[in-house]
Amino acid sequence: xxxxxxxxxxINRSVYDVIDKENNAxxxxxxxxxxxxxxxxxxxxxxxxxxxxxxSCLKIYNELKVPQWGPxxxxxxxxxxxxxxxxxxxxxxxxxxxxxxxxxTFERLGIPxxxxxxxxxxxxxxxxxxxxxxxxxxxxxxxxxxTDFESALKGEYxxxxxxxxxxxxxxxxxxxxxxxxxxxxxxxxxYVPKGVKVSIPLQSYxxxxxxxxxxxxxxxxxxxxxxxxxxxxxxxxxKYNVANLHSGCVELFVSKNARLRYSTIExxxxxxxxxxxxxxxxxxxxxxxxxxxxxxxxxxxxxxxTILKGDNSTMEYTGITFAGEGQxxxxxxxxxxxxxxxxxxxxxxxxxKSGGVSTTRTSVQVMPGAKxxxxxxxxxxxxxxxxxxxxxxxxxxxxxxxxxIGHEASIGSIPDDAVFYLMSRGMTxxxxxxxxxxxxxDNVSRELPMEYAAEMNNLIRxxxxxxxG
Amino acid sequence: MAxxxxxxxxxxxxxxxxxxxxxxxxxxxxxxxxxxDGAVPVADASEWKIETGCGxxxxxxxxxxxxGPVKVTADPGELTVIKKDYTADTADVLCFEAGAGETVNIxxxxxxxxxxxxxxxxxxxxxxxxxSVVNLTQVIRPGRGLELINDIGTDISDxxxxxxxxxxxxxxxxxxxxxxxxxxxxxxxGCRIGFIRTDGEKLDMNYVxxxxxxxxxxxxxxxxxxxxxxxxxxxxxxxxxxxxxGADGAENERVLILDDTVINKTVPLILCxxxxxxxxxxxxxxxxxxxxxxxxxxxGIDREKALKILxxxxxxxxxxxxxxxxxxxYVMNIIDENREDx
Numbered sequence: 046x047x048x049x050x051x052x053x054x055x056i057n058r059s060v061y062d063v064i065d066k067e068n069n070a071x072x073x074x075x076x077x078x079x080x081x082x083x084x085x086x087x088x089x090x091x092x093x094x095x096x097x098x099x100x101s102c103l104k105i106y107n108e109l110k111v112p113q114w115g116p117x118x119x120x121x122x123x124x125x126x127x128x129x130x131x132x133x134x135x136x137x138x139x140x141x142x143x144x145x146x147x148x149x150t151f152e153r154l155g156i157p158x159x160x161x162x163x164x165x166x167x168x169x170x171x172x173x174x175x176x177x178x179x180x181x182x183x184x185x186x187x188x189x190x191x192t193d194f195e196s197a198l199k200g201e202y203x204x205x206x207x208x209x210x211x212x213x214x215x216x217x218x219x220x221x222x223x224x225x226x227x228x229x230x231x232x233x234x235x236y237v238p239k240g241v242k243v244s245i246p247l248q249s250y251x252x253x254x255x256x257x258x259x260x261x262x263x264x265x266x267x268x269x270x271x272x273x274x275x276x277x278x279x280x281x282x283x284k285y286n287v288a289n290l291h292s293g294c295v296e297l298f299v300s301k302n303a304r305l306r307y308s309t310i311e312x313x314x315x316x317x318x319x320x321x322x323x324x325x326x327x328x329x330x331x332x333x334x335x336x337x338x339x340x341x342x343x344x345x346x347x348x349x350x351t352i353l354k355g356d357n358s359t360m361e362y363t364g365i366t367f368a369g370e371g372q373x374x375x376x377x378x379x380x381x382x383x384x385x386x387x388x389x390x391x392x393x394x395x396x397x398k399s400g401g402v403s404t405t406r407t408s409v410q411v412m413p414g415a416k417x418x419x420x421x422x423x424x425x426x427x428x429x430x431x432x433x434x435x436x437x438x439x440x441x442x443x444x445x446x447x448x449x450i451g452h453e454a455s456i457g458s459i460p461d462d463a464v465f466y467l468m469s470r471g472m473t474x475x476x477x478x479x480x481x482x483x484x485x486x487d488n489v490s491r492e493l494p495m496e497y498a499a500e501m502n503n504l505i506r507x508x509x510x511x512x513x514g
Numbered sequence: 515m516a517x518x519x520x521x522x523x524x525x526x527x528x529x530x531x532x533x534x535x536x537x538x539x540x541x542x543x544x545x546x547x548x549x550x551d552g553a554v555p556v557a558d559a560s561e562w563k564i565e566t567g568c569g570x571x572x573x574x575x576x577x578x579x580x581x582g583p584v585k586v587t588a589d590p591g592e593l594t595v596i597k598k599d600y601t602a603d604t605a606d607v608l609c610f611e612a613g614a615g616e617t618v619n620i621x622x623x624x625x626x627x628x629x630x631x632x633x634x635x636x637x638x639x640x641x642x643x644x645x646s647v648v649n650l651t652q653v654i655r656p657g658r659g660l661e662l663i664n665d666i667g668t669d670i671s672d673x674x675x676x677x678x679x680x681x682x683x684x685x686x687x688x689x690x691x692x693x694x695x696x697x698x699x700x701x702x703x704g705c706r707i708g709f710i711r712t713d714g715e716k717l718d719m720n721y722v723x724x725x726x727x728x729x730x731x732x733x734x735x736x737x738x739x740x741x742x743x744x745x746x747x748x749x750x751x752x753x754x755x756x757x758x759x760g761a762d763g764a765e766n767e768r769v770l771i772l773d774d775t776v777i778n779k780t781v782p783l784i785l786c787x788x789x790x791x792x793x794x795x796x797x798x799x800x801x802x803x804x805x806x807x808x809x810x811x812x813x814g815i816d817r818e819k820a821l822k823i824l825x826x827x828x829x830x831x832x833x834x835x836x837x838x839x840x841x842x843x844y845v846m847n848i849i850d851e852n853r854e855d856x
Contacts, residue, residue, distance in 0.1 A: 113527070114526070114527040114528055114529060114530065114535070404526075406528055406529075408528075408529065408532060413774050413775075414774070426784070426786070428786060428788070428789045428791075429789070430789055431756060431759075431787070431788055431789040431790075433787075433789075434785075434786065434787045435786045436526065436783070436784070436785045436786065437783065437784040437785075437795075438526065438528050438781075438783050439780075439781070439782060439783075439795075440528060440529075440532050440534055440779065440780070440781050441778075441779065441780040441781075441797065441799060442532060442777070442778070442779050443769075443771060443777075443778045443779075443780075443799050443800075444774070444776065444777055444778070445771070445774050446771045446772055446773050446774055446776075446800075446801045447774075447800075447801055448771065448799065448800045448801070449800045449801075450797065450798070450799040450800055451796075451797065451798055452780070452782070452795065452796065452797040453794070453795065453796050453797075454782065454784055454793075454794065454795040455792070455793060455794045455795075456754075456784050456786050456791065456792070456793040456794075457791070457792050457793075458789045458790050458791070
């Protein structure tokens, strides 16, 4: 079968595994203590309130326990993680000015090409800081703000940032929110003014190159009344034989009559602990759409959550998780229906192969007074062999009489007759199985821009290599 | 002094904030052993170490209180009726066995006087030998003063079946556990459960289908109605263990929610470490369909009466699966008596 050409040309694993020689301006010592937090704050020239906020989060972090309900994270030792690594460059607005080695990495990942072809703006983070940020002039002229988080924190939008920062993902929610609050660095701030519809997507790409380091970017998006945005997030890292940590936070505010689509293709290396938090609050008549592909990382905890606060607000979640050898991916979603006549549609698919563990964890809560709530959840799992594990753990908590809640879950294997049919048409067994898995993931790829759908299909094909026997 | 124990644990657990991972119950410091006609202590209790839905802490509590298993002989082909009318803190462990090729029908009717305040534990253990069928029907309708733990464990051999039908009405707090060990090839476990919970009543369930053998099959079907601050938690787990190739498990739940004061939690797990299996879950939770109510009202039935009919239909969905005609008639008579009371 011929390989598709994609925006990441002739994708293969080596693209992600290229390691740049570390050329850091700053790398803080490993561990987590007040001294390190003060150093991060100093490096970033934080306003006073932020420094105090970081310190209060450290205190919360030390008080909270590691979650006991998910995959084990014993291999993650914070005493061996450097929480801040500044690359030896400032943030640039032109790829030409990005240092050659870093630029080459992003070139290999196809980010500049993607920007030219199909994006309205790009942010590229390398370790703890953004190294490149740019937004199309036409989009800027619409009043759209797309900037690195540090600039937003200190500039014209500082009050808006302060008003929203970690208000949805509060540090007391869980230990890793508190960790994020203490050591966050980098990320993006997006504000789409009232009525502005951004017709082509913005993208942030996160690359963690430093060995034994953590990445803690913060993404804050505010889509004002009647506005419309599609934001794409991508991430990758080279593989090391020590643990790396990603603990980003994404906070999304979707105002009345607005729409936000948030798409993620996560392809962290398989030594990564991906303990990420994402939450959206959706106002009256507004719509939130999540598209999520989880392929990488050693261990993931990832459950984008949505609060349908406004009357008639809606949410759609489409996600796929592919857990291969050595991976334990615990993914899913949460939705809370609060307003009247809200609706949520959830479609998750998961694939477990070569000893991988995939857990789909969901919760649907319908609060008293959320009259007319509707929710449909579908979870489908595919077991490719008998050495893997696939679990589905949904919870529905319904507290109103006027609700219509449906849930379906199924688990199965690749049907032999379908493989046989494709082989009778000249395919190898490996290609036949890969094609069936791609078909299984079709509902997710259809939701992505074409270039990203092709990348996802190639990732599936890569993961399916050697799947026979 | 009361003992606090953990029952109905969800394995694996999920987010703590949802408060579904387990339930804690306070039990009397001591309970007396119940009496069951024809029951004799089992010769070797270790032969009846069968896991149940409520879990190990309950087993430990019973052991500490000297409540040992007693065997009740159920004659094949006949209906064995056991009536449990509780008057004080009581616990029983009843063991039933179906020999190879036998069909055994058991009906357990649980009641208590409205004025009685007590805790009761009924644990039922079932062994189904090759090619046997055990049909167990439970009508659980105690008075409001009784807090009940009803716990079941089964061990099902090759081509054997255990069919459980349970009806829950009454009782202030009912905790129900069930675990099927589908250890035989082509074995089957089916649960049909109907409930009506109202006036602050609580029903806390943990049902586990453990598929250990090839081509084992399981079904859990739950239907019920909630109103007036009632609380219901249903945990249903289909666990496909490596080696159970060709296994098939399905669980379905339909819950009618009749007002805004209730709490309904549904936790349907599918766990899988075997490739060639089929597992599915479906749930439908909400208010009664307006068009159905409209139809009934257009036939002269007032809304309140129509809702009562739909509540009853939740029970009858389970009752219709009682295999033994005498057991079916027994249960329908109880439902009809209650209908006349309305």
